[in-house]
Amino acid sequence: DQQVKQNSPSLSVQEGRISILNCDYTNSMFDYFLWYKKYPAEGPTFLISISSIKDKNEDGRFTVFLNKSAKHLSLHIVPSQPGDSAVYFCAAATNDYKLSFGAGTTVTVRA
Amino acid sequence: IAGITQAPTSQILAAGRRMTLRCTQDMRHNAMYWYRQDLGLGLRLIHYSNTAGTTGKGEVPDGYSVSRANTDDFPLTLASAVPSQTSVYFCASSELAGVYNEQFFGPGTRLTVL
Numbered sequence: 678d679q680q681v682k683q684n685s686p687s688l689s690v691q692e693g694r695i696s697i698l699n700c701d702y703t704n705s706m707f708d709y710f711l712w713y714k715k716y717p718a719e720g721p722t723f724l725i726s727i728s729s730i731k732d733k734n735e736d737g738r739f740t741v742f743l744n745k746s747a748k749h750l751s752l753h754i755v756p757s758q759p760g761d762s763a764v765y766f767c768a769a770a771t772n773d774y775k776l777s778f779g780a781g782t783t784v785t786v787r788a
Numbered sequence: 789i790a791g792i793t794q795a796p797t798s799q800i801l802a803a804g805r806r807m808t809l810r811c812t813q814d815m816r817h818n819a820m821y822w823y824r825q826d827l828g829l830g831l832r833l834i835h836y837s838n839t840a841g842t843t844g845k846g847e848v849p850d851g852y853s854v855s856r857a858n859t860d861d862f863p864l865t866l867a868s869a870v871p872s873q874t875s876v877y878f879c880a881s882s883e884l885a886g887v888y889n890e891q892f893f894g895p896g897t898r899l900t901v902l
């Protein structure tokens with residue numbers, strides 16, 4: 678049973694607009710959350726993370742929001758650029774060695 | 789700087805055959821991981837190694853084995869491949885064990901078992 682869910686398999690957004698990717702989790706023991714980005718024929722690369730003691734973390738155009746009571750996090754990309762077209766994976770972890778990944782959301786940024 | 793290399797890039801394999809996927813990193817990272825990526829399921833951890841000489845089971849270890857004889861190499865072996873092992877396999881490494889250390893991924897191996 679998947680503990681991390683990305684319910685939107687795809688997202689299409691116009692260049693310059695905001696992309697919002699959503700992720701829900703079921704395990705209340707998760708205390709660390711990450712987003713990875715993946716281009717075709719490449720491995721995933723780390724994008725941004727957030728600890729459960731925070732509700733927001735920002736890095737340039739990327740902001741992750743965490744709502745622990747709702748067991749929900751989101752990734753905002755502002756403004757979206759063509760190079761942002763990729764698959765985005767949400768991941769979560771407890772204080773052990775294992776990441777649990779969502780199924781991914783494919784983002785397409787239209788020119 | 790190569791980072792993580794995986795071989796082969798892709799492979800078609802008959803069911804019942806033995807196959808070893810190779811993974812080498814040149815970053816002197818202590819921890820290494822094997823994941824499989826399946827459509828609709830994301831990445832799932834197969835096995836991991838926190839340091840050379842140690843290994844551990846991940847979420848989906850059945851049918852797979854690993855070894856970590858040295859820091860750089862972490863091969864994944866399918867002793868007798870089955871069609872359900874058709875997947876894209878990613879090797880990753882991190883400087884130290886633990887999820888708070890960024891994992892760096894290789895380019896993947898696409899395996900098809902017929």
